[in-house]
Amino acid sequence: MEPTGIIYGVNGPVVYIKENLDFKMGEMVYIGKERLVGEVIGLTKDIITIQVFEDTTGLKPGELVYSTGSALSVTLAPGIIGNIFDGIQRPLNVIANSSGAFIPPGISVSPLNMKKEWDVHITVKAGDKVWGGTIIAEVPETASIIHKCMVPPHISGIVTNVLQDGAYTIDTPIITIKNEQDEELPLSLLQKWPIRIPRPVNKRFSAEQPLLTGQRILDTLFPIAKGGTAAIPGGFGTGKTMTQHQLAKWSNADIILYIGCGERGNEMTNVLEEFSQLTDPKSGNLLLERTVLIANTSNMPVAAREASIYTGITLAEYYRDMGYHVAIMADSTSRWAEALRELSGRLEEMPAEEGFPAYLASRLAAFYERAGFMQNINGTEGSVSIIGAVSPQGGDFSEPVTQNTKRFVRCFWALDKALAYARHFPAINWLNSYSDYIFDLTPWYTQNVGTSFINCRNQILSILSQENKLNEIVKLIGSDVLPDDQKLILEIARVIRLGFVQQNAFHKEDTYVPMNKQLKMMEIILYLYEKCKQLIALNMPMALLREDRIFERIVSIKYDVANNELNKFDLYKNQIDEFYNRLITTNA
Structure with missing residues (x-):
């Protein structure tokens, strides 16, 4: 790897480089002697702007920046379920074992275990035509989830060579295909995907099935559909996190993806301890065996907090492509918006309401738009449902994050401080909440629950x-x-x-x-x-x-x-x- 730039200035998590401007927008780069992970977010004729996902203390002008040539991406392969990652998919358990409780700057850790051998059942044979999304192998990832390894999108060809079923690592080529250009392409259990680009689908379905939670006020009064979006706004102590915990435990999603975005570390500790002990009521296995945790706590760098929800939604889309129904618990989007605000301030952008950047609404829209009940490119059907907690300061629902979120979600579960203080849980105010899905779901309720x-x-x-x-x-x-x-x-x-x-x-x-x-x-x-x-x-x-x-x-x-x-x-x-x-x- 050759150095391709020299640091010109450092402003918190924002780094500027001036020389050797051979970079691309959105490219992942390594910065300085410690190889800090960063992403190109601005290009001009003279200066390149990079946001750094790690602590930049000690970084100084004159140090080198190294190009990777690829966008910030997640690694997709067996081993994701049951794991806990930070905002840029670094496994926190592995880091804790090697470096202790805090993440050292520039630590280089593979997102997934590259040495573990998985029991692989290959589902294609020589001569088969395959294309993006075709399932080429099945791996029992946990006792609850069968991982279906797929051909990466935008790749197609004829299978020319296939290994026998057996134990393989995730980077072992298990099949070889020949594309239309007569190139031989080896495919393994592993693929990568840029976190800021939605994975392709064939078709988006309308809301027809509810995401059942077992919580009466939600299922009956304010339901959310599979592939739907919901917001849980509420002040401190009103029960946002506990409501999401209940949804994670009891919703009829196949996979739960919990994103702790800027929340307190003790809350994520509680999630870890609780989920590792809870039995999944659906399968009888541990709940953690169908759960992915992304922890970017309040003491971690803000740039990684901004990336964490994109990491989470990309992992969710990957499992949706296998035909699973995935529910994302984003706790909380307010902390993510605060990270946007801090980065925007460092970039000296013109602030909008309450200091948030003018593009807050479009970023929220782009995030919630990635939810949906889809027909995947391999013909299977799956969904991603997003349930985002919002933490308005002082419980003021008129602040920008709550109001902009309200524009893009169809389900609004307004938590009430008075109900919470009266020990009425879930503290969802039935007068301020609503669900636009009730009209779409009426046929399902009539047919499956009762005409009344x-x-x-x-x-x-x-x-x-x-x-x-x-x-x-x-x-x-x-x-x-x-x-x-x-x-x-x-x-x-x-x-x-x-x-x-x-x-x-x-x-x-x-x-x-x-x-x-x-x-x-x-x-x-x-x-x-x-x-x-x-x-x-x-x-x-x-x-x-x-x-x-x-x-x-x-x-x-x-x-x-x-x-x-x-x-x-x-x-x-x-x-x-x-x-x-x-x-x-x-x-x-």
Whole structure:
């Protein structure tokens, strides 16, 4: 590798070079004696601008910059699942074993284990025509995931030589193909892809299937589709990270990709410890065996934080190309935006609102646009769903990151500080949240859950909305002056909030709730509401209805009825009928 540039100036993570300007935009370079990793982000006639993904302390003008000739890319091969990387795909476990708790400048570590031999089953034979995306081998990457190694995009030809099934390293050529130019191309289990370029697809599908999470307020009231996008904005302590943990544990995605972007190190430690001990409810294996973690904590260089979400989305697209459904938890995009702001400041760009760069919106749009339910170039179908946490300062949803994110996502789960302080979790405010996917997903719910599902869901939201309006009156004049039919709305809304919307992540029957139970819970609450309305219409006072404690028994259904004991709902319906008949008989 020959030096191709000399450092002219250093400004934090930004480096300028002036001589030997033989560089390309987006090219990865090595900087200085310690070979720090950087990327070309600006080219002019006289000066090249590079952002450095490592600490530049000690770097000085006159040191050399080395060209690699290639863009900043990720290595794609078996060994990704269960690993933990930094923002530019350096394996933190390997670095910790060799260098301790902190990443030394310029450390050169292979992203994946190049010496490990994998059990490879080759799926093509000599004479087969292959093209980009064709699956050439299958490798049991973990007990939960079969890794399907593919021909890199934009390569095609006829297979001329194939190795037998056996144990091979990821860089061993397992097949050879001859392209249209009669060139012999050896293909291994490994390929590389630039992180800032989306991987190609054949077709994008509309939203037709929900990403089921087992969380009632999400699945029923504000669902997200497979291949969809959602934002979880909330102030400090409102439960963004814990909500994403629940989604990672319980969503019906095949693979979870968790990006800790600028978050505190102890949060990533908790994720690691928890995921390494949790059992995957889908397969019975460890949850970590279908999880990839990218940790770029708040004390790591900001430029690598900016790259981390692109590294994560590229890994997700790679597994989508295999036909898997991948869910990305990006925690948090606000820290990523702050990294953009710092780099923009170093580059002396004109700031926009609150100091963020003018291109913040376009960067957010480009990131969320890479989600989707796709037909891949090999004919398989897969999806990438993005759930991004947003951390507005002081919980102010009018700040630029929240507002710009809101423009590009179709699902908005607004966390509420008052609910969190009241120990109501998930602390998602049902008045400020919305989902545009409900209309697309209505046919799926009608066919797979029940014809009454959407109607029940709309009634539940209507009652909660009416409660909010009545609470405004109660604040002024108290609840005693309300007529009994409005008191009933407040009581049923309380049952909905405590018995349906609120969910206990530490209770074995309540941490995950299947869709058929969610529908049954809505139906029994609304059945109670209808019976009570009939009693109120017969001039029975609300105080008399409360004496039976039927409302408390309906609230406790979420704990008392197991997920596999849905026949018990008939018993609760009978209790409501007995309650109704008893009051009718007693007060006839």
